[in-house]
Amino acid sequence: MSEPLLSVEDLRVGFTTEGGRLQAVDGVSFGVAPGEVLAIVGESGSGKSVTAQTILGLTRSPNATIEGSVRLRGTELVDAGEAELRQVRGAQIGMVFQDPMTSLNPVYRVGGQIVEAIRAHGSDTSKEAARERAIELLDSVGIVDAERRVDDYPHEFSGGMRQRAMIAMALALEPEVLIADEPTTALDVTIQAQILRLLEGLNRERNLATILITHDLGVVAEVADRVLVMYAGRVVEEGALDEIFYDPQHPYTWGLLGSLSRIDRPRPHRLPQISGAPPSLISLPEGCAFRTRCPHEFAKCSQQPPLEAKLADGAGHADRCWLDLERKREKRQVGGRIGLEAPS
């Protein structure tokens, strides 16, 4: 894998709210190389979307504190001016959002919104040329009869088609990085597979560096090269796809894997879940943030474990857990498969 195109280092995003200050993202680091799909996985509130949006400066507000570094080809984006950032948005980094039903403006034609994206960066492209390009783009993401559909309004598109249009819009200026924030969450299962296949194809064809934000490990298994597991604003485990799926080190990852339903395994009586709810970001527990839900908690967990690689053969496989390797291998086996046992 080549050098990272986009690298995030020790990113911290805090918000001041009425309830107090909360740290939505707390020291996240990763890099993405061209042609690579990096998946960021976690529950709601784990900070994955905030991380993604902060890359493009979309979380900037008077209530937000953003620290750390986001570099695109060496150019720092965290402290870049609004005008400079605007040149990056859409042109170098494209973004696809979660809900295609609400992410397109209902009052403008789909084609018009793509044309707007094309012409957002200097209007040297004529309207006619931009329209032709919009038709081409819609066609390339699999919109049938794009010539005619380009003049439709968003409400005339189905959910899957809208997400295709969103992807076309994100790719309008041929960015090198694509950030997809839960791109399949709001879609039917069959459509999800189509959209994933489309993203995968585009990633390969255009050698895109792709960041895929999701809470769905099924989606991750389908397309990701590397995986980042986030919990309460921190990365708790990261590694290559196989490492995460076959040799997971963090109990939270076990829990996520354990709660997957798989057709190649006997169906459990009841789908396991991780008990409890994610902690409030305003008052995080001391030490490991997951310990309040972890059945393997012990004395040392009241100190914050560092994110380190502990396995001899996996330099890129790191986790944040105090348990030693032997104990982990033993404890993650629940009923013959990987999982998190229910607290007694």
Added chain:
Amino acid sequence: MARFAIRRLAGMVLVLFAVSVLVFAIFNLIPNSDPAQRMAGKNADATLVKSIEEDWGFDEPVWVQYGSMMEKLFTGELISYGDQLNVVDRIVEGLPATFSLGIGAAVIWLFFGVLFGYLSGTRAGGWLDRALTVGSVAGISIPVFLIATLFLYFLTYKIELFPASGYVPLEEDPIQWAYHLILPWFTLAILNIGFYSRVLRSSMLNVMNEDYVRTARAKGLDENRVMVRHVLRNSLIPIVTLFGLDFGATIFGGAIITEVIFSLGGVGQYSAEAITNLDLPPLMAVTFFGAFFVVLFNALTDIVYAYLDPRIRLGASAQ
């Protein structure tokens, strides 16, 4: 679309019928409103009252009186009880002043309402927003007669900047026309400027949280374009609703106080006279035309909606 139009039209007729019956009924229930008695004057003898009743048909059953009044209204033969002049003629005479006042004020309140609302919405929490909020609340709270009086006292009496009263027809002298109308326009517009800017501000703050606004930013659009094309455009729908109601109501009825204070001699002033004299025919005609305009502008509002929101467009043609 045809069915939609027919349903709208049937609704209009029903509303107008209900309004006219209500006005007629209320008038007949007001104490001391017997028109024959009033026309005959104080201490008139019974035979005179009786003969007036016969001449004007006041001895007929109420519903017959209602029928003949509506008939005269539509044929333009309605005569007022007070000055005994043709009501429709008087209204037509007052229309230029009333329209000049209403349309001019509407342009002003729409312009400043949207401008102030936009400035407030895009700078929410800033000093300009706070200043505009205070101004808006003041504009909404101060009664029209007080604003008019303050204008007249300071701008006409103290520094003699504007004329005190009267209406100059537009075709006679456009500059004098506007000059005489500036104070009445602003008097009438101030309430709605405050109101519209508050509504637009809150509507914009809602729209700013929409996902498509984030999409627009992620595309790399500059902030002004995001605000105007994506936020403002989608925030205008409540403004259109308000305008549809307010404009119809202002042109016939809302401007009574302003017209009287500035003696514009329009329809509003005519209705004020009619109310003081308990004169049914002009009241009936003015109310009827007023209701007609309100209903008409409501229908027009629906058309503008369809322009602003394509989802409504499809819904209407599917009906």
